[in-house]
Amino acid sequence: MAKATGTRAAASSKTGDTGAARKTRDAAETEKIRVALVERRDELQAEYDTSITELTELQRDRLEDSAGDDQADTGTKTFEREQEITLANNLLERITQVERAIDRLGEGNYGWCERCGNAIPVERLAAFPSATLCVSCKQLEERR
Numbered sequence: 672m673a674k675a676t677g678t679r680a681a682a683s684s685k686t687g688d689t690g691a692a693r694k695t696r697d698a699a700e701t702e703k704i705r706v707a708l709v710e711r712r713d714e715l716q717a718e719y720d721t722s723i724t725e726l727t728e729l730q731r732d733r734l735e736d737s738a739g740d741d742q743a744d745t746g747t748k749t750f751e752r753e754q755e756i757t758l759a760n761n762l763l764e765r766i767t768q769v770e771r772a773i774d775r776l777g778e779g780n781y782g783w784c785e786r787c788g789n790a791i792p793v794e795r796l797a798a799f800p801s802a803t804l805c806v807s808c809k810q811l812e813e814r815r
């Protein structure tokens with residue numbers, strides 16, 4: 672429990688902070704976030720490429736041997752293909768989110784909680800690049 676107390680103490684130590692001073696991260700921390708985001712983007716890009724390859728294969732299978740398929744086979748293949756398309760679209764959406772995050776990071780307005788204005792921890796941003804709330808605000812939102 673000592674950890675939670677420490678966090679709360681740090682969060683409430685606003686005395687003497689000006690708004691402007693609060694809205695800065697040091698360069699090393701910004702760089703850490705950038706590296707984490709770029710890594711995440713590359714991972715997603717690799718998954719997306721795999722997904723597109725599989726889609727192409729499914730498409731080719733469908734064209735090559737659909738003549739011999741019964742209806743159940745065709746149905747399964749259509750389903751597989753639709754699932755793969757959904758997956759690819761999700762990945763593309765996540766890649767876009769990460770790229771947007773990288774852009775905003777460059778502008779200096781990324782990684783701040785939209786609700787309380789505190790800095791969102793680097794670890795959280797690395798895990799959820801599209802996070803716009805800090806952990807405590809996120810929990811508050813979920814409880815509503």
Ligand SMILES: [Zn+2]
Pocket residue numbers: 784785786787788789804805806807808809
């Ligand atoms: Zn917050």
